[in-house]
Amino acid sequence: MKLLLGTRLRERRLALGRKQGEVAAAAGISAAYLNLIEFNRRAVAGDVLGRLGDVLGFAADDLAATDGGLADELRQAAASVGADAGQVQEFVARFPAWADVLVAQAQRAAGLERAVAALNDRISHDPHLSATLHDMLSAATAVRATAGILAETADIDAPTRSRFHQTLAAESERLAGGAQALVAYLDGAQQEGPVTAMTPQDEVAAWLAARDWHLAEAEDGDIDTAGIAALASAAARDLAQAFAQAAVRDAASMPLAAIQQALQSHGPDPVRLAREFGVDVIAACRRLAGLPDVQVGLVMCDGAGAMTFRRPVPGFALPRAGAGCSLWPLYTALGRPMQAVEAIAEGATQPAPRFLLRAFCQVHLPQGFGVPERREAAMLILPAPSGPPAQMVVGPTCRICPVSGCSLRREPSTLTGRIGD
Amino acid sequence: MTTGHVMLIEDEPNITEALRFILGRDGWQVTAHADGATAVAAILAGRPDVVVLDLMLPGASGLDVLAALRARPETVDLPVMMLTAKGQGRDREAAERAGVTSFMTKPFSNTEITARLRAMVQA
Numbered sequence: 134m135k136l137l138l139g140t141r142l143r144e145r146r147l148a149l150g151r152k153q154g155e156v157a158a159a160a161g162i163s164a165a166y167l168n169l170i171e172f173n174r175r176a177v178a179g180d181v182l183g184r185l186g187d188v189l190g191f192a193a194d195d196l197a198a199t200d201g202g203l204a205d206e207l208r209q210a211a212a213s214v215g216a217d218a219g220q221v222q223e224f225v226a227r228f229p230a231w232a233d234v235l236v237a238q239a240q241r242a243a244g245l246e247r248a249v250a251a252l253n254d255r256i257s258h259d260p261h262l263s264a265t266l267h268d269m270l271s272a273a274t275a276v277r278a279t280a281g282i283l284a285e286t287a288d289i290d291a292p293t294r295s296r297f298h299q300t301l302a303a304e305s306e307r308l309a310g311g312a313q314a315l316v317a318y319l320d321g322a323q324q325e326g327p328v329t330a331m332t333p334q335d336e337v338a339a340w341l342a343a344r345d346w347h348l349a350e351a352e353d354g355d356i357d358t359a360g361i362a363a364l365a366s367a368a369a370r371d372l373a374q375a376f377a378q379a380a381v382r383d384a385a386s387m388p389l390a391a392i393q394q395a396l397q398s399h400g401p402d403p404v405r406l407a408r409e410f411g412v413d414v415i416a417a418c419r420r421l422a423g424l425p426d427v428q429v430g431l432v433m434c435d436g437a438g439a440m441t442f443r444r445p446v447p448g449f450a451l452p453r454a455g456a457g458c459s460l461w462p463l464y465t466a467l468g469r470p471m472q473a474v475e476a477i478a479e480g481a482t483q484p485a486p487r488f489l490l491r492a493f494c495q496v497h498l499p500q501g502f503g504v505p506e507r508r509e510a511a512m513l514i515l516p517a518p519s520g521p522p523a524q525m526v527v528g529p530t531c532r533i534c535p536v537s538g539c540s541l542r543r544e545p546s547t548l549t550g551r552i553g554d
Numbered sequence: 555m556t557t558g559h560v561m562l563i564e565d566e567p568n569i570t571e572a573l574r575f576i577l578g579r580d581g582w583q584v585t586a587h588a589d590g591a592t593a594v595a596a597i598l599a600g601r602p603d604v605v606v607l608d609l610m611l612p613g614a615s616g617l618d619v620l621a622a623l624r625a626r627p628e629t630v631d632l633p634v635m636m637l638t639a640k641g642q643g644r645d646r647e648a649a650e651r652a653g654v655t656s657f658m659t660k661p662f663s664n665t666e667i668t669a670r671l672r673a674m675v676q677a
Binding site for chain 2: 270273274276
């Protein structure tokens, strides 16, 4: 917190045109001490911060507030191009608007990279496109070989010549049909709109964020079909539809008034809520994170650890792609199905808000014995209760995590350049 | 006098017919088989001098057939030409790793395929 606070204090004092000595005297500290604070060489909190707030005319909480994840976004942007992300918090504190611009540009660049990858993937792996092209090449092969025979062979007998003519006609027709099908397919793809710059999950997250993560119509058993239809990609529409259907089921089994009352009784404990409403714990987690006017983060992953859902909360950075921090209870729960796993965690970057992380892994056996089980894990990100110290320091993902000496690190940090100590 | 016995493992009947004519005209004894799953058995029974093997076949892929051939002592050195509409680098590399003798993409040249097959049996 010291970098951010000191810089902000200095900016505030200079903006008011006040001298360092005068402010220090008014706050009851020495000018030398204030100088150290302003240049981030001494931490400041408690009474001193309160008195400085009184002198400079701000609430201490405002200064201590997080930057809404902007610094983490910038670190991710720097990491994406292998740049040094040093002094990022000072940069955010002094130039927040430019920080916003940088983050927006980095996100746009990342989106365009994904669009290029999506186009490449479409050409390389689209099964329809691949099958059509293969069929056309086979037809072209037959046409070329048969035409070559007819051109090269002078003494070919009449029945064979006739048969080859028929082959030419049939394969030419097949080739023309394939070309028409290909054009129609590509036209159709273009009519779907520009290749989305986001992954389907990003699209769904943006749709939910625009709804403030609460699907109000689900409380009445309805689905936002118009909103879902407006999503750019078919994959996102499918994901959103499935999420909305789950929200309708959750709302029916955990009615709004009832779950709000249960929250008052049990607190945000998904295991107790699940027991009270007779639902599975994952559903209770999903319902908690989808209630109106709550600041509850949620991360869900499948059995391979791939994140399938992200609802961020300010101060707890979630990676846009790839895996999260191995210390997250989410992954501990994944290895201990049907057990409640929780931890109080502190963020790895400054300022370091504290969170209560509650995770659970559900095992689904949709087809009984003899087929692979399906694991689904969820982790709620809740405000930490005051009092107990943090049990761990967690980062968003190794690449931009500054924690040194972490035995679970899987790749070097662009902030420290080390994979371990 | 025949050039040798070539077995076509190809599921496109018009391509098979054209190849049968082209190779027969060049002096080859030509037999054909259209199914990947039973291709190895057909090759073992037919004992060809060279095999023209399509990559995408019903039942089992050409790569599977090739791997099975290379795993058997009696066919480990059998000349095999992979003939495929998939000419991408990774398909060629996969075929080479599996032990293909020659690789040709569709559409092919009639004169080139006959020249290549002759070279394979004379090598």
